[in-house]
Amino acid sequence: MSETPEFPDRAGLQEPSGAREHAxxxxxxxxxxxxxxxxxxxxxxxxxxHASGDAAVYLDGNSxxxxxxxxxxxxxxxxxxxxxxxxxxxxxxxxxxxxxxxVGDKIAPLIGAAPGRxxxxxxxxxxxxxxxxxxxRMAGKGCTEILVDxxxxxxxxxxxxxxxxxxxxxxxxxxxARIADEVxxxxxxxxxxxxxxxxxxxxxxxxITHALHSAGAxxxxxxxHSAGAxxxxxxxxxxxxxxxxxxxxxxGGPGAPAYLYIRESLQERFESPLPGWNSHADPFAMxxxxxxxxxxxxxxxGTPDILSLLALEAALEVWxxxxxxxxxAKSLALTDFFLECVxxxxxxxxxxxxxxxxxxxxxxxxxxxxxxxxEEVMDELIRRGVVGDFRRPDVxxxxxxxxxxxxxxxxxxxxxxxxxxxxxxxxxxxxxx
Amino acid sequence: MSETPEFPDRAGLQEPSGAREHAxxxxxxxxxxxxxxxxxxxxxxxxxxHASGDAAVYLDGNSxxxxxxxxxxxxxxxxxxxxxxxxxxxxxxxxxxxxxxxVGDKIAPLIGAAPGRxxxxxxxxxxxxxxxxxxxRMAGKGCTEILVDxxxxxxxxxxxxxxxxxxxxxxxxxxxARIADEVxxxxxxxxxxxxxxxxxxxxxxxxITHALHSAGAxxxxxxxHSAGAxxxxxxxxxxxxxxxxxxxxxxGGPGAPAYLYIRESLQERFESPLPGWNSHADPFAMxxxxxxxxxxxxxxxGTPDILSLLALEAALEVWxxxxxxxxxAKSLALTDFFLECVxxxxxxxxxxxxxxxxxxxxxxxxxxxxxxxxEEVMDELIRRGVVGDFRRPDVxxxxxxxxxxxxxxxxxxxxxxxxxxxxxxxxxxxxxx
Numbered sequence: 001m002s003e004t005p006e007f008p009d010r011a012g013l014q015e016p017s018g019a020r021e022h023a024x025x026x027x028x029x030x031x032x033x034x035x036x037x038x039x040x041x042x043x044x045x046x047x048x049x050h051a052s053g054d055a056a057v058y059l060d061g062n063s064x065x066x067x068x069x070x071x072x073x074x075x076x077x078x079x080x081x082x083x084x085x086x087x088x089x090x091x092x093x094x095x096x097x098x099x100x101x102x103v104g105d106k107i108a109p110l111i112g113a114a115p116g117r118x119x120x121x122x123x124x125x126x127x128x129x130x131x132x133x134x135x136x137r138m139a140g141k142g143c144t145e146i147l148v149d150x151x152x153x154x155x156x157x158x159x160x161x162x163x164x165x166x167x168x169x170x171x172x173x174x175x176x177a178r179i180a181d182e183v184x185x186x187x188x189x190x191x192x193x194x195x196x197x198x199x200x201x202x203x204x205x206x207x208i209t210h211a212l213h214s215a216g217a218x219x220x221x222x223x224x225h226s227a228g229a230x231x232x233x234x235x236x237x238x239x240x241x242x243x244x245x246x247x248x249x250x251x252g253g254p255g256a257p258a259y260l261y262i263r264e265s266l267q268e269r270f271e272s273p274l275p276g277w278n279s280h281a282d283p284f285a286m287x288x289x290x291x292x293x294x295x296x297x298x299x300x301x302g303t304p305d306i307l308s309l310l311a312l313e314a315a316l317e318v319w320x321x322x323x324x325x326x327x328x329a330k331s332l333a334l335t336d337f338f339l340e341c342v343x344x345x346x347x348x349x350x351x352x353x354x355x356x357x358x359x360x361x362x363x364x365x366x367x368x369x370x371x372x373x374x375e376e377v378m379d380e381l382i383r384r385g386v387v388g389d390f391r392r393p394d395v396x397x398x399x400x401x402x403x404x405x406x407x408x409x410x411x412x413x414x415x416x417x418x419x420x421x422x423x424x425x426x427x428x429x430x431x432x433x
Numbered sequence: 434m435s436e437t438p439e440f441p442d443r444a445g446l447q448e449p450s451g452a453r454e455h456a457x458x459x460x461x462x463x464x465x466x467x468x469x470x471x472x473x474x475x476x477x478x479x480x481x482x483h484a485s486g487d488a489a490v491y492l493d494g495n496s497x498x499x500x501x502x503x504x505x506x507x508x509x510x511x512x513x514x515x516x517x518x519x520x521x522x523x524x525x526x527x528x529x530x531x532x533x534x535x536v537g538d539k540i541a542p543l544i545g546a547a548p549g550r551x552x553x554x555x556x557x558x559x560x561x562x563x564x565x566x567x568x569x570r571m572a573g574k575g576c577t578e579i580l581v582d583x584x585x586x587x588x589x590x591x592x593x594x595x596x597x598x599x600x601x602x603x604x605x606x607x608x609x610a611r612i613a614d615e616v617x618x619x620x621x622x623x624x625x626x627x628x629x630x631x632x633x634x635x636x637x638x639x640x641i642t643h644a645l646h647s648a649g650a651x652x653x654x655x656x657x658h659s660a661g662a663x664x665x666x667x668x669x670x671x672x673x674x675x676x677x678x679x680x681x682x683x684x685g686g687p688g689a690p691a692y693l694y695i696r697e698s699l700q701e702r703f704e705s706p707l708p709g710w711n712s713h714a715d716p717f718a719m720x721x722x723x724x725x726x727x728x729x730x731x732x733x734x735g736t737p738d739i740l741s742l743l744a745l746e747a748a749l750e751v752w753x754x755x756x757x758x759x760x761x762a763k764s765l766a767l768t769d770f771f772l773e774c775v776x777x778x779x780x781x782x783x784x785x786x787x788x789x790x791x792x793x794x795x796x797x798x799x800x801x802x803x804x805x806x807x808e809e810v811m812d813e814l815i816r817r818g819v820v821g822d823f824r825r826p827d828v829x830x831x832x833x834x835x836x837x838x839x840x841x842x843x844x845x846x847x848x849x850x851x852x853x854x855x856x857x858x859x860x861x862x863x864x865x866x
Contacts, residue, residue: 043518058520064516064521067513067517072517075512079686080500083687087493088497088820088822123555123738124736125709125734126707133599153719155709155710158708158710158723159709162707162708166566198719245736253739254515254524254738254740255529273595274595276588277588284825285825286824286825287587288585288590290587301556302555302556302588303556305738307508307740307741308738308739311512392718
């Protein structure tokens with residue numbers, strides 16, 4: 001091998017122990033990766049805009065997925081032809097009216113749902129409200145409480161409290177691992193995150209769902225951080241209601257509409273707290289009396305947001321020929337490899353993983369507690385082209401999107417993290433307010 | 434004048450009485466129209482796709498506004514650069530995070546609101562729920578009912594009933610003209626349409642608002658069919674809460690996000706039933722305890738739908754240098770002229786206006802009851818390039834968007850309507866089930 005560095009941004013820097021070996025293994029794994037070619041379906045290798053001069057390593061797909069190449073042309077046509085030329089006719093002729101169910105059916109196989117069980121529209125928070133209120137209305141008369149994942153992404157807790165206030169129930173926060181022990185016959189439902197946004201912990205969806213059902217309660221799952229990263233199996237595990245966003249591992253674009261899943265056998269009992277005209281059995285009857293639509297259309301509310309919905313539809317084409325099981329296998333290999341590289345490259349004691357090592361409890365991100373100065377560390381990482389994100393007070397999050405993240409990306413991210421931490425003075429932690 | 438027809442689609446057809454005069458007056462009025470040049474800001478004169486061979490006369494802007502020329506380029510940049518290259522950084526660097534308030538401030542002057550009183554996001558139905566529940570929570574303790582415009586667009590009634598069910602109140606439908614007489618000290622609020630979607634009747638916003646306030650009730654207005662077509666004056670008339678869509682006279686695109694207005698003095702008392710994380714005082718604190726944001730951000734819910742929101746923002750540029758008073762003056766002139774032409778061209782007894790002749794009670798559409806066969810009449814109009822819409826059982830709706838509708842459009846629409854009605858056999862009405 002020549003002495004010329006393989007990595008321009010490493011020239012003149014001392015290499016941490018094992019770096020050559022890890023880089024070589026990354027190259028081998030990428031060469032053998034059956035999903036490697038899927039990366040070309042995304043816009044990722046544009047002109048660099050950071051200090052190192054390399055293309056960015058994008059490890060924030062768990063916050064905003066990268067742009068699929070199918071989207072720009074599709075939306076240009078939606079705007080110029082469907083809106084600009086056909087105008088109102090597109091509601092029927094371009095299939096706008098039925099897009100919420102049609103796009104729902106395209107998400108369905110990724111989360112283990114049969115057709116007719118997923119509808120797309122509104123934000124995750126709005127869908128949480130539909131799911132929690134709808135669930136409470138299906139629950140037994142004597143129910144007095146809703147359990148909420150104590151480590152939940154905050155909006156789930158806020159919305160659950162609002163739903164509880166408006167239905168006369170109480171909210172009780174419970175650690176997901178404790179739900180099986182805490183559920184009682186007075187529990188209407190539990191709202192749980194499939195993957196914890198902060199730690200990347202994967203909660204036991206089959207086990208918790210089963211425990212809830214055994215106590216007569218419903219299981220409502222938030223799939224924001226799991227859908228598109230690992231198999232969910234909603235139908236197989238008899239989940240009652242679920243919601244999720246589409247702008248993370250589903251790459252639907254910033255603020256793309258969320259979705260609502262309703263188990264088939266519960267659909268006819270679902271009473272939406274947001275019975276907008278799109279959920280009516282005959283919307284254009286303009287009937288003063290509300291009659292809910294049959295099936296999953298009952299989860300619709302108002303006029304669907306067509307530009308965002310059709311961008312999402314185009315984005316879902318990247319899944320053609322991809323199995324979610326292959327995605328899961330690569331996700332675990334990527335996060336394993338990143339943790340190994342972090343272990344090799346990062347100065348001891350400077351960053352500690354709070355993501356479970358156990359594959360059965362790991363989502364598709366790695367969260368490192370890094371104290372002090374986690375925010376400055378992430379800022380410097382981003383400046384050097386490694387894009388993760390920071391969550392207060394001290395967490396560095398790195399999301400791994402198997403459709404476009406390579407093993408070389410994982411190795412480089414860990415290498416740059418090591419460099420950044422070595423360059424930053426080690427400050428005593430625990431001080432200050 | 435030459436014998437060559439000025440209107441290719443009229444060649445060989447018998448001209449109704451006064452047609453030459455009306456056509457000449459349309460041309461004069463268009464030549465004198467101070468808003469005539471604004472039409473060039475829209476994509477309207479694309480290749481014809483209907484039988485007559487002329488560009489379409491688009492009179493359905495009260496359902497879906499035409500495409501502003503500013504939109505395609507802006508959205509191409511949002512997708513390719515802001516999403517595709519900057520990705521997650523765009524939430525701050527491209528101003529995505531603050532778009533709901535920023536775009537709200539751009540709508541505000543069109544509806545007579547100062548900055549900081551309008552926030553954009555979610556559908557109209559979802560905003561109706563926020564407004565009605567928020568209003569009930571501000572109302573006096575002894576209130577037992579919500580009044581709803583008896584002729585309302587159905588979603589308003591459905592959502593008001595859901596809000597009432599969840600807050601323990603009753604809903605009472607009342608004709609808008611009767612609200613001043615029907616409001617009592619037990620009325621929490623009234624939800625009223627500014628312009629009736631079916632008839633185009635303009636309700637008396639200042640008078641009804643004043644009557645509600647005199648009884649201690651709040652006024653909640655639905656502006657879907659008035660915003661962008663006429664002055665609303667929310668601040669001036671002390672309206673409490675208002676909602677509206679942005680895809681009609683505001684031309685934001687199919688399913689573009691709606692908006693919520695909250696009167697400044699009520700903002701600190703507004704308690705959203707949908708307290709998503711975007712409405713938190715410090716969203717990125719990820720605080721398990723909900724603390725509402727100050728100001729209009731309290732009306733936000735989840736992550737904003739960026740593609741649709743920024744398409745709307747670009748669409749609002751067509752208002753640069755346009756006064757809503759000039760729009761109103763042209764709107765009334767257009768609808769007056771259309772009614773005149775209908776009177777001249779349409780066979781007697783075949784179409785009757787249900788839109789008020791009184792300017793003080795007219796919105797920006799003309800609705801003609803046409804029985805029998807209204808649906809077939811509209812289908813044939815559309816086939817011949819005159820695009821309005823049909824509302825069951827017997828209404829033909831023609832929307833006039835002063836930014837792009839010409840007097841020639843109005844004349845041609847009436848002319849084609851006359852032709853279509855003369856060509857269709859007159860059938861006895863009142864038969865059938």
